[in-house]
Amino acid sequence: METTSASGFTFSTATGVEVTVKETPTTKYTKKTHRISEKDVKKGQSVLVLGLVDSATITAAQVIVQPGGDGGAAAANAAGVIPFQKGTPSPAKSVGQIPDYTEGEGTIVSGVMAFKVTKSAQAVVPGGIADRVVKLNDGSYEVHNISVNWPHHVFVSKDFKVLGYE
Structure with missing residues (x-):
């Protein structure tokens, strides 16, 4: 995650594409196996965002905080x-x-x-x-x-x- 706003945040994919995430009142946040709040997601953390996609904007249904911090860059490079x-x-x-x-x-x-x-x-x-x-x-x-x-x-x-x- 790179920046935040009152209604969402932006991040870069493992390949450097900037994505805007729109949050809704029903957006769920999880870390490992437990639920967290949006306040627990910090700048620099690696996230997987699931929801409705419109180009480089995702209306988030779920935000999953990933272990590690490279956002999948090493895995993308290896693949x-x-x-x-x-x-x-x-x-x-x-x-x-x-x-x-x-x-x-x-x-x-x-x-x-x-x-x-x-x-x-x-x-x-x-x-x-x-x-x-x-x-x-x-x-x-x-x-x-x-x-x-x-x-x-x-x-x-x-x-x-x-x-x-x-």
């Missing part, structure tokens, strides 16, 4: 995440198991299920902003990332394990 650069094409590469799917197929999921899938994807490949989660025909999920040149798609099993990304 080879490529930050967004306008005009730079995304590489055509994949890691791990990519389900047989056609982009645009499946059912968009929301709420608790989308949060669990996004949390799993961000734990392995942080840095993007997940703007949608899609349940595929085989029961796995696709997390669609924006704000990164690669990977745009992270595939998560029905058991919340990352299968692969492209």
Whole structure:
């Protein structure tokens, strides 16, 4: 977390994209396994924000304070995440198991299920902003990332394990 205001805060993703978080009266805050208040989130802490995405603004349903303090930068670097650069094409590469799917197929999921899938994807490949989660025909999920040149798609099993990304 970088700055705060009466109705939210801003932070930078692991790849340096600045994100604005709008808080609501129902935004929940957690640290490890217990609930905290928004006052317990301090500047410089690493957070995972789950909620409705509109470009680089998230209306927060849940803010989870993460252990450590690099915001996932080391994990993003290790996974080879490529930050967004306008005009730079995304590489055509994949890691791990990519389900047989056609982009645009499946059912968009929301709420608790989308949060669990996004949390799993961000734990392995942080840095993007997940703007949608899609349940595929085989029961796995696709997390669609924006704000990164690669990977745009992270595939998560029905058991919340990352299968692969492209």
